[in-house]
Amino acid sequence: MTHSTSPEAVPAESAPTASYFQRHIFFCTNERQNGEACCAQRDALAAFERCKLQIKAAALSGPGQVRVSKAGCLDRCTAGPVAVVYPEAVWYSYVDASDIDEIVESHLKNGQVVERLLTPAYLGR
């Protein structure tokens, strides 16, 4: 690799658009120590594990397919528990296991956003 400097830099918007993973979902599993609400209190780890197992069982893991990752605080605590699917940047607020199943079936397998679970745009930290 060459050590190019800024004149050779490429604007991010014109970088190759093929994502290494077609869809990369991050589950906030952050645990706050100050007693404030956090995704970890709301079974986020179980949701992550459920999603990951389903993607693996469907043989959808790997480059060009789906990756399921844990994440630290995603800074939308008031909407938690949350997960975000990139590169589409689609945010979900889920409640229970059946919500995870629907995100997997509809969005991660078939590319259809689950509208009823979308995080309201105004909900942040």
Add this chain to the structure above:
Amino acid sequence: MTHSTSPEAVPAESAPTASYFQRHIFFCTNERQNGEACCAQRDALAAFERCKLQIKAAALSGPGQVRVSKAGCLDRCTAGPVAVVYPEAVWYSYVDASDIDEIVESHLKNGQVVERLLTPAYLGR
């Protein structure tokens, strides 16, 4: 929110494209227990903290701007330590603190990809 069913679902590709965060960088800080190489062994946590402090100092944190998050295994261990910037899906393999500084200055602040740090496409798990 309505409980819509699949006929009302929206294809992910036609979902609103405005990302809640303009750029969301995830640092793999995963620690493997089996002795295999992992990002945590390679000072990934320090890199995450350095990046986060710089973004905060530049007042670039928050909705519409930049978010810096930790992540579990991103499954590109042979290229580690790695970080990925979404929604652009730009992957970096960094080595030291100056690499982090360059990613912050060039990409996160100014939208210019740092080509010399791009993770080679063929490097995965």
